[in-house]
Amino acid sequence: MLFNSLTFVLFIAIVIGVFSLRFPWRMRKTFLLLASYAFYAAWNPPFVILLWISTVVDWLVARRMHRVQQPGRRRFLLWVSLAVNLGMLGFFKYGQFLLASFSELVAMAGIVYVPPELGIILPIGISFYTFQTLSYTIDVYLRRADPEESFLDFALFVTFFPQLVAGPIVRPHQLIPQFKQPVVATRNQLFWGLFLLTIGLFEKVVLADAALSAISNTVFNSPQPVASLDAWAAMLAFSGQIFFDFAGYSLCAIGVAMSLGFSLPDNFRCPYAASGFSDFWSRWHISLSGWLRDYLYIPLGGNRQGRARTQLNLILTMLLGGLWHGAAWRFVVWGGTHGAYLVIERWLRQIFPREIPGTSAAVKIPVTLATFLAVSLTWVLFRAETFSDAVDFYIALVGMHQQPVLWLETFDFLLCGVVVAGMLSVQWWMRDRRFEDVVARCPWWAIAVFWSALLILIVLARGESSAFIYFQF
Numbered sequence: 001m002l003f004n005s006l007t008f009v010l011f012i013a014i015v016i017g018v019f020s021l022r023f024p025w026r027m028r029k030t031f032l033l034l035a036s037y038a039f040y041a042a043w044n045p046p047f048v049i050l051l052w053i054s055t056v057v058d059w060l061v062a063r064r065m066h067r068v069q070q071p072g073r074r075r076f077l078l079w080v081s082l083a084v085n086l087g088m089l090g091f092f093k094y095g096q097f098l099l100a101s102f103s104e105l106v107a108m109a110g111i112v113y114v115p116p117e118l119g120i121i122l123p124i125g126i127s128f129y130t131f132q133t134l135s136y137t138i139d140v141y142l143r144r145a146d147p148e149e150s151f152l153d154f155a156l157f158v159t160f161f162p163q164l165v166a167g168p169i170v171r172p173h174q175l176i177p178q179f180k181q182p183v184v185a186t187r188n189q190l191f192w193g194l195f196l197l198t199i200g201l202f203e204k205v206v207l208a209d210a211a212l213s214a215i216s217n218t219v220f221n222s223p224q225p226v227a228s229l230d231a232w233a234a235m236l237a238f239s240g241q242i243f244f245d246f247a248g249y250s251l252c253a254i255g256v257a258m259s260l261g262f263s264l265p266d267n268f269r270c271p272y273a274a275s276g277f278s279d280f281w282s283r284w285h286i287s288l289s290g291w292l293r294d295y296l297y298i299p300l301g302g303n304r305q306g307r308a309r310t311q312l313n314l315i316l317t318m319l320l321g322g323l324w325h326g327a328a329w330r331f332v333v334w335g336g337t338h339g340a341y342l343v344i345e346r347w348l349r350q351i352f353p354r355e356i357p358g359t360s361a362a363v364k365i366p367v368t369l370a371t372f373l374a375v376s377l378t379w380v381l382f383r384a385e386t387f388s389d390a391v392d393f394y395i396a397l398v399g400m401h402q403q404p405v406l407w408l409e410t411f412d413f414l415l416c417g418v419v420v421a422g423m424l425s426v427q428w429w430m431r432d433r434r435f436e437d438v439v440a441r442c443p444w445w446a447i448a449v450f451w452s453a454l455l456i457l458i459v460l461a462r463g464e465s466s467a468f469i470y471f472q473f
Contacts, residue, residue, distance in 0.1 A: 003204070003249065003252040004204050004462070011035075012259070015035050015260070019031060019032060019260055025182040029179060032160075035161060036161035036164060037051070039164070040159070040161065044123070055155050055159070057080070057085075058137050059148070061081045061137055062081075063147045065077045065078065065140055065141055065147070066146060075141075078137060081134070081137040082134070085134055088130070089126055089130045092126060096120055096327070099116070101329075124165050125164055128166060129164060132169050135171050136148075136154075153176055157170070160262075162252075162257040167249075167253070167287050167288070168253065170265065178262050185258070185261040189261055190258075192255070194255065195255070195451065196251045198458070199248075199251055200249065200254075201454075201458050202248075202454045202458055204245055204248035204249065205462050206457050207241075208242075211415060212416065212419060215237040215416050216238040220383050220389075222405065224405045225395075225402070227399075227406040229406070229408075230405075231396035233416050235376055235379065235393075236376060236420050238383045239376040240419055240423050242383075246268075247268040250268055266286060267285060267286050268285070269286065270283060270430050270431045271427070272372050272375075272427045273368060273428045273430070274372075276345050277345050278342060297317040300313040311346070314342045318336065318338045322338070325382075326382075328387070330382075331381065369424075377394075
C-alpha cells in the first residue's frame with residue numbers, strides 16, 4: 001500500500017478515525033498493530049510471517065538475556081538474535097548475489113559454476129525493520145536498556161506502519177515509551193501531521209515523479225550512448241528525484257505518525273546544503289547514519305585508536321552501509337566512495353584547520369556546491385541497473401562516447417534546471433532554520449493558500465502511483 005495511492009487515503013482516514021475513539025488504550029493499540037499488519041500484508045501477505053519471527057525471537061531473547069548473568073550465555077543469546085535477523089536478511093536480500101559472486105570467483109580459477117536461479121522475492125522494508133529490531137537486542141545486551149515487558153508494545157514498535165517499510169529507523173527509546181500512556185492527537189498535531197503528509201506527497205508525486213523521473217529515466221534507460229549534456233541533466237535530475245522521493249516518504253511517515261499522536265525523529269535536514277561530507281551524513285538519512293555510527297563505527301573503535309584505524313573504520317562502515325542499500329557491487333563501490341570522501345575530508349581538515357569548509361563564509365557556498373556535485377556523481381551507481389551501465393554513464397559525462405544520441409528536449413533542460421536550482425536555494429535558505437518557526441511567522445491565509453496549491457498540484461500531477469525508490473532497499 002503506497003502513501004501516494006487512493007487506497008492509502010481511505011486506509012489512513014479509517015485508522016485515524018477508529019484510533020481516535022475513546023476505547024480502552026490496550027484495545028486501541030491492538031487495533032493499531034492489526035492495521036500495521038494489514039498495511040504490510042497489502043504487498044505480500046506471507047511476508048508478515050517474517051515480522052512475526054523477528055518480533056517473537058527478539059522479545060524472548062532480550063528477556064532471557066536480561067536474566068542471565070554469565071557473559072558466555074548472554075553472548076550466545078545475542079548471536080541467536082543476530083543469526084535469525086541477519087540470516088533472513090541475508091537469504092532474501094543477498095542470497096542470489098552471493099551465489100553469483102561465488103560463481104565469478106571460482107571462474108577466475110577456471111571452474112565453471114552456473115548458480116541456480118532462486119527466484120527470491122525481496123520482502124519490502126526488511127533492511128529497515130531488521131536494523132530496528134537489532135538495535136533493541138544489542139542495547140539490552142550492552143545493558144543500555146531493559147527489555148520491554150509488554151509484548152504488545154514491542155510488537156507495535158517493530159511493526160508501526162508509518163515508518164515500517166522505509167524508515168526513519170527508530171530506536172526503542174524513541175518510540176516504545178510513547179505506547180505506555182493513552183494518546184489522542186491534539187488539533188495542532190493533526191494540523192501538522194496532515195500538513196507534513198501533504199508536503200511529503202507533493203515532493204514525491206509532483207517533484208520526484210512528475211517533474212524529474214521522466215528526465216532521468218529517459219537518459220539512464222537509453223539503449224544507445226547518450227550525449228554529455230543529457231548525462232549531466234539526468235544525473236542532476238536523479239539527485240533531485242532521490243531526495244524528493246526519500247525525504248517525501250520520511251515526511252509522510254512523520255506526518256502520519258503525528259496525526260495519530262506519535263512523534264518520529266527527523267530523517268533529513270537540508271542535506272544538499274551540507275558543507276562537506278561529514279555534514280552531509282549528519283543531514284541525509286539521519287536515522288541510518290546514526291545507526292551505523294552507534295552500532296558499527298564506534299564498536300569497531302571509532303576514532304579512538306589512531307589515525308590509520310579511524311580511516312579504516314570509516315571505510316568499513318561506509319562499505320557495509322553501501323551493501324545495506326543493495327545486493328550489488330555498485331552499492332559497495334558507492335559506500336567505499338563515500339568512505340573515501342570522509343577520509344579525504346578529515347585529511348584536509350588536519351592540513352587546513354582554518355580554511356576548511358564551514359569556517360569561512362567565502363568558501364562555504366562553493367564547498368557546498370562541490371559537495372552536492374560529488375554526492376551527485378555517486379548517485380549514478382544507485383540509478384544505473386548494472387556496474388557496467390554506471391561506467392558507460394560516467395564515460396558519457398566526460399563526453400567520450402562516439403556518435404552519442406541527444407534524447408532530451410529544451411523543456412527538459414529548463415525543467416531540470418528550475419527544479420534543481422530551486423531545491424538547492426530552498427535548502428540553503430533553510431539549512432539553519434526550523435520549518436516550524438518559518439510556518440509560525442506566516443499568516444493563516446498564506447498557509448491556507450500554500451496548502452491548497454500543493455493539494456491541487458498533487459491531484460493534477462498524479463498519474464499511476466509509483467513505489468518509493470527506497471522500497472527496493
